[in-house]
Amino acid sequence: MSDIEVAVGPLAELDDPGCREFAIGEGDWPFRGFVVRQGDAVYAYQNVCAHVGHPLNWSAHKFLTKDKSAIICASHGATYDIKKGNCIAGPARGRSLQAVAVAVRDGVVYVTGPEGGQ
Template sequence: MKFLCTGVELADNSSRGFEIDGQKLFAVRRGGQAYVYINRCPHRGVGLEWTPNQFLDPSNSLIQCATHGALFLIEDGECVAGPCAGQSLSSVDCREDDQGIWVSL
């Protein structure tokens, strides 16, 4: 397991980008639960963020690709609108403890 960040560094209804061992990732917290994905859109293979650490749509309820506007569910990464509908982001196993959020790469 690799350390990602402390729990307080990922506020509820927010997102944050990371790079660990050359792998670009991002994390989103919703309802107190952290979700981690590889930062790559299944449609074009590009990073998703609008600006650094901005992976969510304006309502903070969906992950949104800055390149073509595809929308993904936070809980499982499934694309629900856009050119890659039916595809999914690649999730990364994570766990959270008193120290913070950890990922398996």
């Protein structure tokens, strides 16, 4: 299966810090992920918690702790470092989110993932 690059949207439309979900591929099982903006930097991860594999969010585009200093899973509260994706507290300690290739070109955020979904 080949990877494709898709546009998530303009960097300027992301809150700082803030997140945006994306899906790559068609059908019932697209590859789902999210980007996190922190200043001019953008990080991207697959939307699968390293604890027991739930999607991290219950509300659209909501992946951060209240103080927006870390990524948090809504299921059981595992928290992850925004820059590295490693679990820093909670039940996924010692594990990490799956990073997704991300780039910003001409002010637009792009991610790369499997063309046919997961």
